[in-house]
Amino acid sequence: MVTEGALRVRKKRDDLIPLLEALAYNLRWSWDPSTLDLFQRLAPEPWARTHNPIAAMQSAINEPDRLAEHAESILERHTNLEHYLTRQPYVRDVPRIAYFCAEFAISETLPIYSGGLGVLAGDHLKAASDLGLPLVAVGLLYRYGYFRQVIDDTGYQREAYDRLDTDTVAVRPVLDAHGGPTLIEVPFPARNVRARVWVAQVGRIPLYLLDTDLAENREDDRWITGHLYGGDQDTRIRQEIVLGIGGLRALRAVLPANAQPEVMHMNEGHSAFLSLELAREQLVAGTAPNFDAALLQSAPHLAFTTHTPVAAGHDAFPSDLVEAYFNGYRQQLGLTHEDFMLYGRREPAATWERFSMTVLALRSAARRNGVSQLHGTVSKEMWGGVGLSLQDAPPAAEMDAITNGVHTATWVGPEMGALYDRQLGEDWRTHPDRAASWTQLAEVDTEAVWAARTAQRARLLERVDAMSRFEGLGGLHPDVTPEKALVLGFARRFATYKRAGLVLTDPDRLVRLMDGGNRPLVIVFAGKAHPRDDPGKLLVQRIVQASRDERFRGRLVFLDNYDVEIARFMVQGSDVWMNTPRRPQEASGTSGMKATLNGALHLSELDGWWDEAYAPGMGWALGEGLAEDLVGDAHDAAEARQLMDLLEFDILPQFFDRDAAGIPRAWLETVARSIQTMAPRFSAQRMVNEYVARFYKPAGAAIGH
Numbered sequence: 001m002v003t004e005g006a007l008r009v010r011k012k013r014d015d016l017i018p019l020l021e022a023l024a025y026n027l028r029w030s031w032d033p034s035t036l037d038l039f040q041r042l043a044p045e046p047w048a049r050t051h052n053p054i055a056a057m058q059s060a061i062n063e064p065d066r067l068a069e070h071a072e073s074i075l076e077r078h079t080n081l082e083h084y085l086t087r088q089p090y091v092r093d094v095p096r097i098a099y100f101c102a103e104f105a106i107s108e109t110l111p112i113y114s115g116g117l118g119v120l121a122g123d124h125l126k127a128a129s130d131l132g133l134p135l136v137a138v139g140l141l142y143r144y145g146y147f148r149q150v151i152d153d154t155g156y157q158r159e160a161y162d163r164l165d166t167d168t169v170a171v172r173p174v175l176d177a178h179g180g181p182t183l184i185e186v187p188f189p190a191r192n193v194r195a196r197v198w199v200a201q202v203g204r205i206p207l208y209l210l211d212t213d214l215a216e217n218r219e220d221d222r223w224i225t226g227h228l229y230g231g232d233q234d235t236r237i238r239q240e241i242v243l244g245i246g247g248l249r250a251l252r253a254v255l256p257a258n259a260q261p262e263v264m265h266m267n268e269g270h271s272a273f274l275s276l277e278l279a280r281e282q283l284v285a286g287t288a289p290n291f292d293a294a295l296l297q298s299a300p301h302l303a304f305t306t307h308t309p310v311a312a313g314h315d316a317f318p319s320d321l322v323e324a325y326f327n328g329y330r331q332q333l334g335l336t337h338e339d340f341m342l343y344g345r346r347e348p349a350a351t352w353e354r355f356s357m358t359v360l361a362l363r364s365a366a367r368r369n370g371v372s373q374l375h376g377t378v379s380k381e382m383w384g385g386v387g388l389s390l391q392d393a394p395p396a397a398e399m400d401a402i403t404n405g406v407h408t409a410t411w412v413g414p415e416m417g418a419l420y421d422r423q424l425g426e427d428w429r430t431h432p433d434r435a436a437s438w439t440q441l442a443e444v445d446t447e448a449v450w451a452a453r454t455a456q457r458a459r460l461l462e463r464v465d466a467m468s469r470f471e472g473l474g475g476l477h478p479d480v481t482p483e484k485a486l487v488l489g490f491a492r493r494f495a496t497y498k499r500a501g502l503v504l505t506d507p508d509r510l511v512r513l514m515d516g517g518n519r520p521l522v523i524v525f526a527g528k529a530h531p532r533d534d535p536g537k538l539l540v541q542r543i544v545q546a547s548r549d550e551r552f553r554g555r556l557v558f559l560d561n562y563d564v565e566i567a568r569f570m571v572q573g574s575d576v577w578m579n580t581p582r583r584p585q586e587a588s589g590t591s592g593m594k595a596t597l598n599g600a601l602h603l604s605e606l607d608g609w610w611d612e613a614y615a616p617g618m619g620w621a622l623g624e625g626l627a628e629d630l631v632g633d634a635h636d637a638a639e640a641r642q643l644m645d646l647l648e649f650d651i652l653p654q655f656f657d658r659d660a661a662g663i664p665r666a667w668l669e670t671v672a673r674s675i676q677t678m679a680p681r682f683s684a685q686r687m688v689n690e691y692v693a694r695f696y697k698p699a700g701a702a703i704g705h
Helices: 004-022 027-031 032-043 044-050 053-060 064-071 069-088 116-131 233-253 274-285 289-299 319-332 336-342 357-364 373-384 414-424 435-443 447-471 499-505 505-512 534-548 564-573 593-596 630-657 665-681 684-702
Strands: 095-102 135-140 148-151 157-160 183-188 191-202 205-211 265-267 300-305 366-369 486-491 521-525 556-559 576-579 601-605 620-622
Touching: 004 032, 004 064, 004 069, 004 521, 027 032, 027 116, 027 191, 032 044, 032 053, 032 069, 032 620, 044 053, 044 447, 044 665, 053 064, 053 336, 064 069, 069 564, 069 601, 095 556, 095 564, 116 205, 116 265, 116 684, 157 534, 183 319, 183 665, 191 233, 233 357, 265 499, 274 289, 274 319, 289 300, 289 357, 289 684, 300 357, 300 684, 319 366, 357 564, 357 593, 366 373, 366 684, 414 435, 414 447, 435 665, 447 486, 447 521, 447 556, 447 564, 486 499, 486 564, 486 630, 499 505, 499 534, 499 630, 505 521, 505 630, 521 564, 521 665, 534 556, 556 564, 564 593, 576 593, 593 601, 593 665, 601 665, 620 630, 630 665
Parallel strands: 095 135, 095 265, 135 205, 265 300, 300 366, 486 521, 486 576, 521 556, 576 601, 601 620
Antiparallel strands: 148 157, 183 191, 191 205
C-alpha cells in the first residue's frame, strides 16, 4: 500500500522533474555558477565523473528524497532562469538574425568545436542571449566531434574519436507538427540527403544542429556530419552544402513565416552556400530575373566575417569537384558550370583558380569584416576589389573591422568572480562592456587579488601535477608552489606560424631562468595540431619531448587533449599569457583576453587584438623596436632573444618583487589596471553590440525592417 507521505514525495518529484529538465537542457548553466553548484550538490558522484548537468539530472530523478532535499534550490534556480529568459532585452529594435558557423563551443560536454572559431561563436551566442537579441544559430551535430588527442611514447600526436551519445548532452530533436523528428532534404547528385534537426538551447538562443546520420541515407552520406574538419575535400564540400543550403532549409522548416530571419550572418566562409539557396528561393518566387540580380537583392540581408589571413584557412574546391556536386543545382540557378565557377574566383579570367568559399561570401554579403583592427586592414588588402556579384558592385564597406571579444561570465574563474562581486556588485556580469562596471578596481585590495589569483593558480598547478604524475614524469618540481610560482601559459592550435617553440630557442638560458630556487617559473602548454598538419604535429612532439627532458621536468608541462575545460584552467590560473604568432597571421587571439580577465598579464606579438590593446606598463610587446628588415629565421631569432630578455629582466623581477607578506603589490596594481582597461573593451557584449549597430540594424533598415 502506498502511503500518503510517499504519494506527496512522488508528487513533489513529478513537479520538480520538469523544472530540473528545463535547467539541464538550457546551456545557460555553462555561465551560471549557481546552477552548476546545484547540479554538483544534487548528484556529487556523477558530477565528479562528468561535470555534465544531464548526467547529474538523470541520476537525481531516480532518487525522490534527494530531489525533495534540494527542492528549494531547484525552484530558486528555475525562477532565476525564467526571469532571465523573459526580462526585457537590453537592445531594442533589432531585426531577426540567423548566425551560421561550422562549429560552436558552448561547453566541453557538447564537443562540436575544434578551437578559436568555435569558442568565438559560442561566446557570440551567449552575449546575444544576455542582450536579448532575436537571434537563432545554425551548425552541424558532429557524431565524432573533432578528435581526442592522444600523445604516444615518442611525444607524437595521435587522434582518437569518441561517438557522441545524444542522450547524454543538452540537445533535443526538433519535432514536427505530427510529433516526429523534423527532417529536411539537401540536394546532392542523383539523390537528396536527409538531415535531422536538433536544438541546443543557449540561454534565449536556439542553436539548430543538422545531423545526416540517418538510416535512410547512403552510408557515405551518413558520415557527412561524422567528423568536424575531418576527411578530404570531398567530405568538406558535402559538409558545407549541408551547413549552408541545408541550414537555410532547416530554418524554413522549424520557424514560422513571421519568425524567419531578416539578416543572416556567415561566420567564416564554410556556410557561404546559403547565399545560393537564398538566390534560388528568389528565382523560384520570380522576384529576381537572374542569378546575379538575385545575389544583389540578397546582399543587404547578408553579413560575412572572415577569421584568418592564412591561405589554408580559406576553403577552395577544384572545378571538377564543384561540378560533381552542383551540376543539377546550378541549373536551377540558370548557370553554366563556367558561370557558376566565376562566383568563387577572385579573377574571372583565371580559369585555374579553385572555387573559394571566401570569394563566394564576399560576392554575396553587403557587410563584411575582419576580427581585429589589424586583421581588417590585412583582409582589405587580401580581398580588395572583390565586390558584390559578378558586377563587383560596391558593398556597404569593402572590409570593416569588429574586434572580437570574450563572454566575461563564462571565462572568469570562481575566486576572481567572487572578488568582482564584492568589489563591483553585479554590473560586471550584466554589463561587462561598460567601463563604469569596472571603475572600482582602481581601489581594489591587492591582498584580495593575490588570494584569488593564488587560488586559481593552485587549481591549475594541481591539474598539471596530476597529469605529470599520470604520465610518469614525477609531478611538479618541489620548488613550485602556488604561493611562489609564476605560471606562463600557452594554449592554442599548434600551427607552425604560431611558433609554440619560440621560448625553447635557447634551452640553456631557459633552464637557468626556470631553476631560480626562490623564483620558480613554470611553463604550461596545451593545444592540438590538425590531423593533416604534419609540421604542427612535429611541433607538438617537440614540446612534449621538452617536457620529458630532465632539464625541464617538473617545470615545463604539456597538457594533452586541449578543450574548453583545460582552457578554463589555463586562462584562470596563468600569471602571464604568451602568444607568439608571426605578424600579421594571427587574426585576433581571444585566449589572451580571457587570461587578462583573470588577472594574467599579456606577453604577445603585436598582432591581432594585442596590436590595438597594448600600452606600456600593462603587458609586453614582442616585435616592438626590432629592425624592419629582419625577415624569416633572422626575425624569429631576434624575437626569441627579445622574449627571453623580457622574461629575465622584466617579468620575473617584477613578479618576484615581494613585500614582507610575500605579495607582489606593484605587479598586482598593474593587474588591476589591466583588467579595468581591457575587460570592457574586449567583452563579447561590446562585440555583439557593434555588430548590432554596424551590421544588423543597418541591414534591417535596408530591407525595410
